[in-house]
Amino acid sequence: MSRPGSVLIVVLLGLLVIEALIAGSLAVATSEVTSYGVRQRQLQSRLSSESAVRAVLADWPAHRPDTLASGSRVRALTSAPDSSPAEIEALGPGRFIVRGFADTAAAARPLAAVLVNTLVRDSVRALLGAALRSDGVTIVGAGATIDGTQGAVAPAREDCPPETALPGLMAPPGIEVLIGPSASVLGAPPIGVVATSGSGATLEILGALADHAVTGVASPRPGAANGECAVADPANWGDPDGTTPECSDHLPLIYAPGDLHIAGGSGQGTLLVMGELRMDGAVHFQGVILARSLSLGPASIRGAVRTFGPDTARIDGRVEYSGCDVERALGAPALARPFRSPRWWLPVR
Amino acid sequence: MMMRSGFTLPEALAGLLVSGILMTALTATIVTQARLANVVAHTADATEATWITAALLSDELRMAHVAADRAASSPDSLAIRAFRGMAIVCDTADGRATARWTGTRSPEPDKDSLLHEERALAFSLSAMSVDCAVLPGEKRVVFEADTTVRPGDVLLLFERGAYHLTDRALRWRVGAAGRQPLTAEIFVDAHTGFDAAQPAQWVDLASAPHPWARGQGTVPLRTTLRSLNGGSAP
Numbered sequence: 001m002s003r004p005g006s007v008l009i010v011v012l013l014g015l016l017v018i019e020a021l022i023a024g025s026l027a028v029a030t031s032e033v034t035s036y037g038v039r040q041r042q043l044q045s046r047l048s049s050e051s052a053v054r055a056v057l058a059d060w061p062a063h064r065p066d067t068l069a070s071g072s073r074v075r076a077l078t079s080a081p082d083s084s085p086a087e088i089e090a091l092g093p094g095r096f097i098v099r100g101f102a103d104t105a106a107a108a109r110p111l112a113a114v115l116v117n118t119l120v121r122d123s124v125r126a127l128l129g130a131a132l133r134s135d136g137v138t139i140v141g142a143g144a145t146i147d148g149t150q151g152a153v154a155p156a157r158e159d160c161p162p163e164t165a166l167p168g169l170m171a172p173p174g175i176e177v178l179i180g181p182s183a184s185v186l187g188a189p190p191i192g193v194v195a196t197s198g199s200g201a202t203l204e205i206l207g208a209l210a211d212h213a214v215t216g217v218a219s220p221r222p223g224a225a226n227g228e229c230a231v232a233d234p235a236n237w238g239d240p241d242g243t244t245p246e247c248s249d250h251l252p253l254i255y256a257p258g259d260l261h262i263a264g265g266s267g268q269g270t271l272l273v274m275g276e277l278r279m280d281g282a283v284h285f286q287g288v289i290l291a292r293s294l295s296l297g298p299a300s301i302r303g304a305v306r307t308f309g310p311d312t313a314r315i316d317g318r319v320e321y322s323g324c325d326v327e328r329a330l331g332a333p334a335l336a337r338p339f340r341s342p343r344w345w346l347p348v349r
Numbered sequence: 350m351m352m353r354s355g356f357t358l359p360e361a362l363a364g365l366l367v368s369g370i371l372m373t374a375l376t377a378t379i380v381t382q383a384r385l386a387n388v389v390a391h392t393a394d395a396t397e398a399t400w401i402t403a404a405l406l407s408d409e410l411r412m413a414h415v416a417a418d419r420a421a422s423s424p425d426s427l428a429i430r431a432f433r434g435m436a437i438v439c440d441t442a443d444g445r446a447t448a449r450w451t452g453t454r455s456p457e458p459d460k461d462s463l464l465h466e467e468r469a470l471a472f473s474l475s476a477m478s479v480d481c482a483v484l485p486g487e488k489r490v491v492f493e494a495d496t497t498v499r500p501g502d503v504l505l506l507f508e509r510g511a512y513h514l515t516d517r518a519l520r521w522r523v524g525a526a527g528r529q530p531l532t533a534e535i536f537v538d539a540h541t542g543f544d545a546a547q548p549a550q551w552v553d554l555a556s557a558p559h560p561w562a563r564g565q566g567t568v569p570l571r572t573t574l575r576s577l578n579g580g581s582a583p
Contacts, residue, residue, distance in 0.1 A: 110486075344579075
């Protein structure tokens with residue numbers, strides 16, 4: 001028997017309303033999950049781009065940025081597994097931008113970028129130019145030798161620049177140079193004149209890049225362990241004499257923020273002393289020495305020496321210019337390190 | 350006696366009873382669902398506001414220099430130099446610098462400044478330009494700034510402003526302009542704000558639960574304000 005009624009219709013309508021509400025809630029939940037996924041991907045993209053930049057910086061010398069012409073860009077390949085792509089752009093001498101990308105698409109925009117500065121080696125070369133270049137009064141003691149001819153230097157290696165004679169000693173005009181009996185100053189010319197030049201910025205950068213900081217008294221000597229040069233040892237300044245072959249290519253950048261007294265030993269590389277450098281005894285050093293003032297006993301230096309302060313430089317040993325040793329010292333990894341400016345990370349978004 | 354079809358009184362009463370029960374259940378369900386939808390929407394708003402605030406502050410401060418770009422903060426405000434992009438100078442001539450620009454928006458001389466080697470410069474834009482190849486995402490911009498810049502220099506564009514966590518929302522204020530809300534007004538002011546350290550190292554964000562969400566407290570989130578460029582902690 002058929003009877004009219006409204007219960008079924010009411011129930012169906014009720015179910016419809018409930019389904020609509022459930023569908024609305026599901027839509028909100030789905031939107032939230034999607035939004036969360038997007039946020040997660042954005043964060044991951046940014047972090048992977050920053051990681052790509054860091055990977056390039058960690059292996060900076062291997063990318064040979066110095067070979068890039070200004071304005072050119074190269075894709076930087078890193079040894080890090082699954083690393084995001086990165087590129088290096090040369091802005092000018094010693095200035096680069098490293099960009100990190102989240103994907104490899106050609107039109108991809110960088111999500112991270114760092115402004116990288118490196119030491120311009122020519123700025124160090126500009127501080128030299130003679131066996132000894134002094135800004136203050138220079139005393140060449142009895143029997144001492146300052147030689148810019150490079151005639152006494154061992155045969156040049158293949159990677160050495162052409163050897164040309166330089167002045168033995170250079171000083172600013174009007175600065176007194178005292179040469180003792182039987183002392184020898186050789187070069188072309190033996191004594192040259194050069195204006196004092198500002199060196200503060202270059203020295204500051206060198207100090208920041210140093211492998212080791214030393215103070216007080218040092219007696220450097222090469223050291224090796226397990227067949228490898230102990231480069232972490234601050235007393236190991238490499239081996240200029242061939243006694244520890246593992247350290248023949250170790251050319252550290254040593255920084256002394258104050259006075260430094262070297263009481264014997266040997267080393268190579270670059271030595272920056274912001275105070276007085278005193279060398280006593282049988283010291284042998286190959287490379288570049290930059291010091292505010294200098295007191296050189298019976299020591300032997302092959303490379304180039306520069307004093308950048310008004311104090312007296314006294315030489316009682318032997319200083320021979322060697323362009324080859326200067327270039328070896330300037331080619332050391334420490335001098336190729338990137339250093340940060342106050343705004344190292346750039347706003348790219 | 351003639352039989353008539355129709356409802357008997359007990360049938361009608363039973364029908365009314367069943368209908369009443371169904372209507373009551375249905376009404377209760379609809380009300381509950383409506384409340385639930387309201388709570389869900391509120392929670393979504395709170396999550397969105399918290400996310401926007403945390404992401405925005407982290408992003409703004411990530412490329413800042415702590416000492417140079419972040420002014421003193423108070424519990425409810427943080428004044429900063431907010432960077433909007435960068436330009437790499439590719440050519441200079443007659444006091445104009447043509448540059449490759451990339452950033453979140455175009456330069457606006459009325460409210461932006463250029464940072465060149467740590468000096469803030471006013472600038473204007475010029476239509477004249479020389480050829481300067483741009484990369485994907487970059488565009489060419491010509492600045493007229495009161496300095497001589499060189500090709501290869503990097504110019505950073507910034508505006509000064511302050512983020513405020515007041516009146517239950519994150520707000521951005523440029524100069525003497527009003528505080529524009531960037532989020533829904535959903536935070537609990539008493540539990541939301543920057544820490545007392547100078548500069549602030551973190552921000553607490555606490556959103557209020559919906560009044561109908563019984564048993565829920567505020568939802569706190571502490572976000573570290575890290576700057577990759579350093580300058581000092583954090």
